[in-house]
Amino acid sequence: MATFTWEAYCDTPGWKDISTNTIVFSGNNTTLTTPITVGTWQSGSHLGNGDPGTDQCGTNHVPNVKFVTSTQFIVGAGSTTTVADANIATTQCTFRINFTDASSVATSSARLYAYDGSVEANEAVGIEAYALQQGVSASAWTNINDDSGNIGGDNAGEYLSLSDQTASTLHTFYIAISARPETVGAKTQFDFGVALTYS
Amino acid sequence: MTEEKQDIRSDFYAGNTKDIQFTIVDGGNAPFNLASCEINYALFDDDYNIMFRKSSSNGSGEIEITHEDGGVCLVHCISTDTEHLQGQYRHQLQLVDSNGYTEIVSTGTVLIHPAMAKRSRKLSRHSFLEGTLT
Numbered sequence: 001m002a003t004f005t006w007e008a009y010c011d012t013p014g015w016k017d018i019s020t021n022t023i024v025f026s027g028n029n030t031t032l033t034t035p036i037t038v039g040t041w042q043s044g045s046h047l048g049n050g051d052p053g054t055d056q057c058g059t060n061h062v063p064n065v066k067f068v069t070s071t072q073f074i075v076g077a078g079s080t081t082t083v084a085d086a087n088i089a090t091t092q093c094t095f096r097i098n099f100t101d102a103s104s105v106a107t108s109s110a111r112l113y114a115y116d117g118s119v120e121a122n123e124a125v126g127i128e129a130y131a132l133q134q135g136v137s138a139s140a141w142t143n144i145n146d147d148s149g150n151i152g153g154d155n156a157g158e159y160l161s162l163s164d165q166t167a168s169t170l171h172t173f174y175i176a177i178s179a180r181p182e183t184v185g186a187k188t189q190f191d192f193g194v195a196l197t198y199s
Numbered sequence: 200m201t202e203e204k205q206d207i208r209s210d211f212y213a214g215n216t217k218d219i220q221f222t223i224v225d226g227g228n229a230p231f232n233l234a235s236c237e238i239n240y241a242l243f244d245d246d247y248n249i250m251f252r253k254s255s256s257n258g259s260g261e262i263e264i265t266h267e268d269g270g271v272c273l274v275h276c277i278s279t280d281t282e283h284l285q286g287q288y289r290h291q292l293q294l295v296d297s298n299g300y301t302e303i304v305s306t307g308t309v310l311i312h313p314a315m316a317k318r319s320r321k322l323s324r325h326s327f328l329e330g331t332l333t
Binding site for chain 1: 331
């Protein structure tokens with residue numbers, strides 16, 4: 001049985017299963033209820049139990065990775081640096097996705113996308129989001145959602161392509177996400193999806 | 200005796216879980232009793248590069264003797280054995296009997312077709328943010 005597990009590095013800190021949590025982007029690195037000023041990038045990444053609900057991060061919050069330009073980011077409390085594996089550790093990513101199978105399988109066509117939570121081809125409304133995969137020598141963010149630009153959803157050219165991985169019973173993808181509101185108000189129709197093929 | 204041209208030319212796709220059945224016979228073409236025998240299998244290319252090997256000495260998960268008196272065994276191929284293979288290969292089955300007598304008892308070619316259909320999985324996680332003007 002093939003299984004996805006999403007985990008964030010937080011609390012003790014350690015990798016925590018976030019299958020029951022909401023991934024919350026906020027305007028503060030310790031408070032998940034702080035709204036984000038329209039047009040600015042999130043200053044905190046958190047785990048909630050609703051929209052947003054109460055903070056479920058534990059002792060340490062989820063690492064925050066903020067978009068600066070298409071080739072720059074701010075990791076945690078650091079300063080602006082170039083997008084590169086050397087500048088972001090796996091434990092500084094927003095989350096990781098584990099794909100496991102009882103058999104040793106290879107993965108291909110893996111991708112991460114943002115959508116409206118209902119129709120996988122639809123972008124999330126009122127949100128701009130960028131993503132990158134750590135560990136694959138990425139040098140730039142990938143725009144995975146831009147409501148004003150009609151970008152988002154599980155559509156070619158509108159998702160982050162994840163690396164093909166050779167046969168194994170465990171595949172891990174480390175992901176950093178940065179998001180900002182394009183309009184005022186709570187964005188509850190906002191999900192991330194992962195998809196891949198394996199054999 | 201060696202049975203040559205034991206070819207597999209169809210119905211073999213990369214990544215298949217597949218059992219290849221062999222019936223081993225003696226010089227008189229009668230079934231060879233496989234009691235206390237070791238059976239080994241190899242798939243390789245024309246340059247003798249080994250793609251994978253199987254052996255009954257590693258357990259019935261690799262090669263299973265299904266009818267000892269009848270000389271019948273199954274080579275169990277799992278998905279990862281062939282998932283990256285495509286094209287023509289060769290295979291051999293070797294028998295080591297209870298006296299240690301060793302013989303290649305079967306040879307042939309194996310044509311592995313590419314597998315274009317793949318299994319897929321999707322999963323999503325909910326997210327949230329709120330925009331404000333100040």
